[in-house]
Amino acid sequence: MKFFLALFVLMTSILAEDFITKMEYAKMLYSNPRGIGCNLCHGEKGEGMVIAKYKQKGQVKELKAPAITKLDKKKFAQALEKNDSVMPRYYLTQNEIEILYFYVTSEVNR
Numbered sequence: 001m002k003f004f005l006a007l008f009v010l011m012t013s014i015l016a017e018d019f020i021t022k023m024e025y026a027k028m029l030y031s032n033p034r035g036i037g038c039n040l041c042h043g044e045k046g047e048g049m050v051i052a053k054y055k056q057k058g059q060v061k062e063l064k065a066p067a068i069t070k071l072d073k074k075k076f077a078q079a080l081e082k083n084d085s086v087m088p089r090y091y092l093t094q095n096e097i098e099i100l101y102f103y104v105t106s107e108v109n110r
């Protein structure tokens with residue numbers, strides 16, 4: 001009996017891990033990928049934002065991270081795999097890229 005009870009407790013705790021939804025996982029990954037969170041530059045929902053302001057020849061300039069909510073999937077993935085930008089390279093898996101894409105383009109997110 002004790003054994004079955006222990007088994008039951010174990011099973012429920014394993015199953016409970018599935019109770020985090022796809023959206024929750026996506027949000028977590030967006031704000032805490034392996035590296036600096038996407039939200040810190042692109043905004044909480046990928047709406048884009050100004051990262052820094054600076055002066056150049058007396059003119060105020062802005063460094064912006066663009067909105068990433070309306071890109072097609074190919075462009076989104078390509079941006080994550082290039083090296084030559086302000087944005088860090090993350091080395092994400094295809095699955096992680098899919099999930100991030102799901103997050104920033106999701107209607108629930110609006």
Ligand code: HEC
Nearest residue numbers: 033036037038041064065066068076079085086087090100
């Ligand atoms: C340090 C700030 C910074 C962080 C952190 C960052 N980005 Fe970016 N991102 C940028 C900037 C700036 C650009 C504009 C183009 C460039 O410099 O490459 C950009 C461009 C992009 C683009 C291409 C946009 C377009 O219109 O082509 C995508 C997609 C993107 N980022 C997604 C992400 C995702 C997803 C994350 C998190 C895994 C992330 N970024 C983290 C700064 C950042």
